[in-house]
Amino acid sequence: MAAAQRVMETAWFVKASIIAGYWAVNGELDPAPLLERAGAMGKTVYLPVLVGDMLQFAPYRPGAPLRRNRFQIPEPEVSPAEWLPPPALDLALTPLVAFDSTGTRLGMGGGFYDRSFAFLRDSGGLDRRPRLIGLAYQFQQVTDLVRQPWDVPLDAAATEKTWSVFG
Secondary structure, eight states, rough: OOOHHHHSSSSHHHHHHHEOOOOOOTOOOOOOOHHHHHTTTEEEEEEEEEETEEEEEEEETOOOOEEOOSOOEEEEEOOGGGOOOGGOOOOEEEOEEEOOOOOOEOOOSSOOOHHHHHTTTTSSTTSSSEEEEEEEOOOBSSSSOOTTTTOOOSSEEEOOEEEEEOO
């Protein structure tokens, strides 16, 4: 997968030890090849777990037991004691419906990523952590999205054709 290759070539991916992905649903770009490669490189891979209206991140290995959340999205079936909060991640791969040239991301409308990563809105600079990388198909890049005050922009987006860094 070309988008996965683009991400793997970045310093953000190479330096990251703790990487969050997602379970692809509804036609989202599947991060599985990238997450499998990360695991093979000795990186710890996490998937989101829905807790109320926020996300926590649970460790994941291919073939590990999963349970479905209230939206029927698979989540790792592990003890909450093993979950990490968003600030503990080095890199977070995010699904999206659309993105623009400023890094504004349109999700499915639940606001889970924006609420969970809200702490990043005020933390600019080179040491911003985690880095948020949107995974998308090229057709999901649009000319302009209206950024709301609560939106947390992406640091970058990878598609099958491009790698875009924002900010």
